[in-house]
Amino acid sequence: MALLEVKNLEKDFKEVKAVDDISFKVQKGEIFGLLGPNGAGKSTTISIISTLLKPTKGDIKYKGESIVKNSKLIQPKLGVVPQEIALYPELSGYENLKFWGHAYNIRGKKLKKRIEDVSEIIGVKERLKDKISKYSGGMKRRINIGAALLHEPELLIMDEPTVGIDPQSRNHILETVNKLNEKGTTVIYTSHYMEEVEAICTRINIMDKGKIIASGTKDELIEIVNGNKKINLKFDKVSKSLIKDLESIEYISKLDVSENEIIISSNNSENIFKDITEVVTKSDSSLTSIDINKPNLEAVFLHLTGRALRD
Amino acid sequence: MLSIIKLRLMRLRNDYFVFVFMTILALGLSFVMGSSQSGNYKPTVPIVNSDSSEYSNLFIEELKNSKNYNFTLTDYDNAYKKVDEGKVLMALIINKGFQRDINNNKMPKVSIIKTKDDIEILTTENLIKTNLAKLKNNVNIAKVTTDYISGIKDVDKKNIFNKAYDLSLENWEYKRPMSVTRKTITDGKWSEFDNFKHIIIGFTLFFSMYTIVFGIGEILNERKYNTWQRQIVSPLSKGAILGGNMVITFMIGIIQVGVLIMASKYLFNVDWGSSFLGIMTVSISFVFTVTSLGLFLSGIVKTHSQLAAISPVILTSTSMIGGAMWPLEIVNSKILLFLANLTPQKWAIEAMEEIAMYNGSFNSVIYPSLIIIFMGIIYFILGIKLIRFE
Numbered sequence: 001m002a003l004l005e006v007k008n009l010e011k012d013f014k015e016v017k018a019v020d021d022i023s024f025k026v027q028k029g030e031i032f033g034l035l036g037p038n039g040a041g042k043s044t045t046i047s048i049i050s051t052l053l054k055p056t057k058g059d060i061k062y063k064g065e066s067i068v069k070n071s072k073l074i075q076p077k078l079g080v081v082p083q084e085i086a087l088y089p090e091l092s093g094y095e096n097l098k099f100w101g102h103a104y105n106i107r108g109k110k111l112k113k114r115i116e117d118v119s120e121i122i123g124v125k126e127r128l129k130d131k132i133s134k135y136s137g138g139m140k141r142r143i144n145i146g147a148a149l150l151h152e153p154e155l156l157i158m159d160e161p162t163v164g165i166d167p168q169s170r171n172h173i174l175e176t177v178n179k180l181n182e183k184g185t186t187v188i189y190t191s192h193y194m195e196e197v198e199a200i201c202t203r204i205n206i207m208d209k210g211k212i213i214a215s216g217t218k219d220e221l222i223e224i225v226n227g228n229k230k231i232n233l234k235f236d237k238v239s240k241s242l243i244k245d246l247e248s249i250e251y252i253s254k255l256d257v258s259e260n261e262i263i264i265s266s267n268n269s270e271n272i273f274k275d276i277t278e279v280v281t282k283s284d285s286s287l288t289s290i291d292i293n294k295p296n297l298e299a300v301f302l303h304l305t306g307r308a309l310r311d
Numbered sequence: 312m313l314s315i316i317k318l319r320l321m322r323l324r325n326d327y328f329v330f331v332f333m334t335i336l337a338l339g340l341s342f343v344m345g346s347s348q349s350g351n352y353k354p355t356v357p358i359v360n361s362d363s364s365e366y367s368n369l370f371i372e373e374l375k376n377s378k379n380y381n382f383t384l385t386d387y388d389n390a391y392k393k394v395d396e397g398k399v400l401m402a403l404i405i406n407k408g409f410q411r412d413i414n415n416n417k418m419p420k421v422s423i424i425k426t427k428d429d430i431e432i433l434t435t436e437n438l439i440k441t442n443l444a445k446l447k448n449n450v451n452i453a454k455v456t457t458d459y460i461s462g463i464k465d466v467d468k469k470n471i472f473n474k475a476y477d478l479s480l481e482n483w484e485y486k487r488p489m490s491v492t493r494k495t496i497t498d499g500k501w502s503e504f505d506n507f508k509h510i511i512i513g514f515t516l517f518f519s520m521y522t523i524v525f526g527i528g529e530i531l532n533e534r535k536y537n538t539w540q541r542q543i544v545s546p547l548s549k550g551a552i553l554g555g556n557m558v559i560t561f562m563i564g565i566i567q568v569g570v571l572i573m574a575s576k577y578l579f580n581v582d583w584g585s586s587f588l589g590i591m592t593v594s595i596s597f598v599f600t601v602t603s604l605g606l607f608l609s610g611i612v613k614t615h616s617q618l619a620a621i622s623p624v625i626l627t628s629t630s631m632i633g634g635a636m637w638p639l640e641i642v643n644s645k646i647l648l649f650l651a652n653l654t655p656q657k658w659a660i661e662a663m664e665e666i667a668m669y670n671g672s673f674n675s676v677i678y679p680s681l682i683i684i685f686m687g688i689i690y691f692i693l694g695i696k697l698i699r700f701e
């Protein structure tokens with residue numbers, strides 16, 4: 001049985017259909033990615049899963065039981081890292097963690113220990129006595145995540161946890177997610193940065209305009225656009241015979257030739273490098289550089305919607 | 312619920328400012344307003360007698376009897392000048408035809424020169440109106456009596472008129488301050504309405520309302536900080552979230568009222584009567600109701616700044632209507648007096664004055680306290696219905 005099952009979920013806000021009939025399953029131990037541009041409906045989906053919002057239609061089951069009907073089933077097991085910083089600015093990092101620990105029924109010595117462990121994980125130990133309002137954006141993000149970890153949640157939901165922070169904090173956060181996952185935490189990770197989702201997620205849903213437009217592992221998704229693999233070759237000189245020989249390779253769909261450069265578009269990837277190498281060695285041109293444009297999720301999104309993921 | 316209470320204790324820094332501010336405002340303003348209205352201060356009111364008749368003289372004489380004012384005769388130009396220069400608050404003009412109007416059984420006309428409206432002027436105007444009505448009535452009674460008697464006998468009309476007038480005037484003496492008469496009967500004691508005490512009680516309640524409403528309004532700040540949403544998705548129940556905030560606000564409110572009562576007692580020597588339990592009961596009921604009112608208001612608005620915008624309007628207007636600024640005794644409008652009954656302030660002030668001013672017993676606060684609590688329950692129910700948990 002899946003840990004979480006989302007079934008025909010819909011959410012209407014007056015005029016807007018924020019989530020439009022989506023279904024998916026999250027298995028235990030996964031890092032499940034929700035990728036999509038601004039306004040795709042990621043946060044809305046996550047708000048419904050975390051019991052903040054009620055769906056207009058559809059159901060969500062946690063270990064087979066509906067949490068739409070009974071939110072108490074999932075709440076103690078769930079860690080939620082909201083998109084916006086949700087902390088008390090006039091309290092210190094320590095006091096914030098203390099309260100959120102309390103809210104999840106952790107008390108006394110255990111709470112102290114957990115605050116220590118968590119601040120270690122998120123790397124804010126030295127600054128814990130300072131007020132949140134004095135923290136940098138990255139520090140706030142880290143405490144924002146820490147507040148969701150105190151009760152060792154079974155399922156951790158993170159809504160764009162890296163928005164607007166420095167690359168160092170960002171890498172730290174991604175590492176943290178991986179570490180938590182290794183220890184058994186299932187993660188739902190939302191982002192509109194495809195690099196992040198590519199880097200850590202085991203399975204990915206691509207959302208757009210309230211719908212899931214593609215889902216699968218990263219490789220499965222990239223398979224969708226594999227027809228568009230591009231290889232960029234540079235030579236000291238380009239001869240007619242070289243072009244002719246390359247054209248004769250059947251799965252090369254297109255050749256863009258300029259002065260010293262040939263860009264190859266191909267459908268199939270398996271033999272392409274071997275075949276190209278053979279042709280090039282035979283010719284009297286010598287290769288100066290080779291650059292392979294691997295398709296990524298950005299390309300998948302572009303392919304599916306005709307729009308870029310980020311504007 | 313305990314975790315919310317602990318949270319609010321950690322966050323007291325937020326409430327603390329409002330608390331201190333309201334304490335200072337309440338005490339400071341009570342002191343300023345109280346000292347200008349009580350004690351030996353007797354405002355001077357110039358009178359211009361343009362009628363110079365028997366009745367206008369009677370009227371002036373009667374006004375001069377008033378203990379709290381210094382009525383002096385002068386001419387129009389002088390009176391106008393004094394008001395204009397701010398040396399006196401107002402001047403009274405007895406218009407020509409004063410006596411004729413009374414003789415024709417019409418309400419005689421008097422005018423007031425003033426540059427503004429304030430509580431003191433309103434009180435003075437009220438005194439003048441009362442005396443005017445009194446004069447007209449007395450003259451009528453005296454006239455009827457004189458006519459009647461002189462119809463039977465040939466007597467000294469003038470003498471009879473004067474006697475009848477004095478007699479009916481005497482009657483008024485007993486009827487005049489309603490509350491005093493009532494107290495005289497029930498307690499056998501003669502105590503007077505104490506304006507300074509009234510202001511202290513009114514301001515204690517009025518300024519506490521701010522502390523309380525902003526105290527419960529903290530839940531709107533939670534929404535701003537997004538911590539509200541985080542609390543909702545945590546295992547904290549809605550009851551615990553609201554309950555914790557209500558309890559802590561209630562306690563802050565009780566402390567606020569307590570501090571103001573104590574401060575007025577020891578700083579200004581205000582005597583709060585002999586029923587501590589009574590004062591406590593009214594305070595507790597009132598603070599509960601205002602906490603619920605705050606919950607209700609927080610349910611209507613979306614943000615804390617909206618709450619900060621509507622609270623002064625609502626709290627000030629209901630406090631005015633409810634008599635926290637000036638005694639309801641000077642209000643004539645039936646509508647306003649009816650509306651006063653709908654404010655918790657009115658009942659709380661009445662109940663507290665019963666004890667602090669007229670030395671009433673605990674029993675006298677039971678009924679008003681129940682009414683206050685009843686209002687609180689209504690606000691509470693509306694409040695829970697309106698607060699959004701999304």
Ligand SMILES: Nc1ncnc2c1ncn2[C@@H]1O[C@H](COP(=O)(O)OP(=O)(O)OP(=O)(O)O)[C@@H](O)[C@H]1O
Nearest residue numbers: 013016018036037038039040041042043044045192
């Ligand atoms: N409370 C709300 N009331 C009305 N419309 C809303 C509300 N919340 C979201 N929406 C709308 O629903 C749509 C989806 O919003 P959502 O926040 O779920 O997108 P998102 O994928 O999280 O985007 P982002 O990357 O910007 O966070 C948007 O068009 C948004 O304007």
Ligand SMILES: [Mg+2]
Nearest residue numbers: 042043044083
């Ligand atoms: Mg979002």
